[in-house]
Amino acid sequence: MILALDNIHAHYGKSHVLQGVSFEVGDGELVTLLGRNGAGKTTTLKSIVGVVPSTSGSIRFAGKPVQGLPPHVIASQGVCLVPEHRGIFKLLTVEENLLLGQRKRSPWQLDDVYRIFPRLKERRTNGGGQLSGGEQQMLAIGRALMNNPKLLMLDEPVEGLAPVIVEEIVSQLKTIKAAGVAILLVEQNLEVCTQLADRHCVLEQGRIVYTADNATFLADEEVKDRYLGVGLV
Numbered sequence: 534m535i536l537a538l539d540n541i542h543a544h545y546g547k548s549h550v551l552q553g554v555s556f557e558v559g560d561g562e563l564v565t566l567l568g569r570n571g572a573g574k575t576t577t578l579k580s581i582v583g584v585v586p587s588t589s590g591s592i593r594f595a596g597k598p599v600q601g602l603p604p605h606v607i608a609s610q611g612v613c614l615v616p617e618h619r620g621i622f623k624l625l626t627v628e629e630n631l632l633l634g635q636r637k638r639s640p641w642q643l644d645d646v647y648r649i650f651p652r653l654k655e656r657r658t659n660g661g662g663q664l665s666g667g668e669q670q671m672l673a674i675g676r677a678l679m680n681n682p683k684l685l686m687l688d689e690p691v692e693g694l695a696p697v698i699v700e701e702i703v704s705q706l707k708t709i710k711a712a713g714v715a716i717l718l719v720e721q722n723l724e725v726c727t728q729l730a731d732r733h734c735v736l737e738q739g740r741i742v743y744t745a746d747n748a749t750f751l752a753d754e755e756v757k758d759r760y761l762g763v764g765l766v
């Protein structure tokens with residue numbers, strides 16, 4: 534088990550946003566966190582990396598409690614969050630952005646990242662601000678890989694991207710998963726989720742209300758309707 538959340542609560546001021554979130558991610562597993570807008574998906578990711586402190590419950594990473602530790606200490610244990618807005622340094626080149634994430638002992642060095650993301654190699658001397666949205670997303674994922682994550686967390690990585698770029702990112706995430714990196718994915722695009730995931734967890738009003746493996750989820754039209762308000766096309 535790489536990640537285990539047990540009964541996590543979190544607040545923004547008086548607003549009780551996470552109301553007892555419990556779920557697990559196994560070693561090398563890809564789990565999605567689904568739910569309507571405002572369900573608490575981003576807050577859950579932020580509480581795992583310690584940016585939003587959880588007020589009770591426990592978070593264990595690779596068997597060790599991480600709750601309450603400062604974000605940089607949690608990150609150094611191998612948890613990496615690629616946030617929705619990607620955090621690219623626009624004035625640095627692609628390569629400089631990647632090198633910011635570099636760790637000497639990481640199995641992911643520049644050439645490894647360039648193998649998965651050939652577009653980044655082509656663009657390596659371009660400024661981060663000159664990249665398309667899809668390329669920025671690839672850069673954010675590439676930089677996270679250089680940090681040697683055991684668990685990579687992605688917040689809506691394909692939102693607003695053209696279908697051909699979405700396909701490219703899906704295939705790159707498959708490669709990263711095949712390399713043994715566990716992934717926790719927050720994504721509204723259910724087609725992408727069901728192409729990638731081993732398991733799905735649905736959040737509603739700050740609680741996990743449904744968990745199923747991918748095959749069960751695909752067959753369950755009711756859950757999509759009830760909790761997500763969408764049908765799969």
Ligand SMILES: Nc1ncnc2c1ncn2[C@@H]1O[C@H](COP(=O)(O)OP(=O)(O)OP(=O)(O)O)[C@@H](O)[C@H]1O
Pocket residue numbers: 545548550568569570571572573574575576577
């Ligand atoms: N910084 C903040 N301060 C106060 N309330 C916040 C803050 N960030 C989020 N919230 C509120 O907390 C709740 C959960 O937000 P969160 O972003 O975790 O949801 P989400 O499931 O990721 O939804 P979305 O897809 O809209 O991002 C929402 O009601 C939101 O308005």
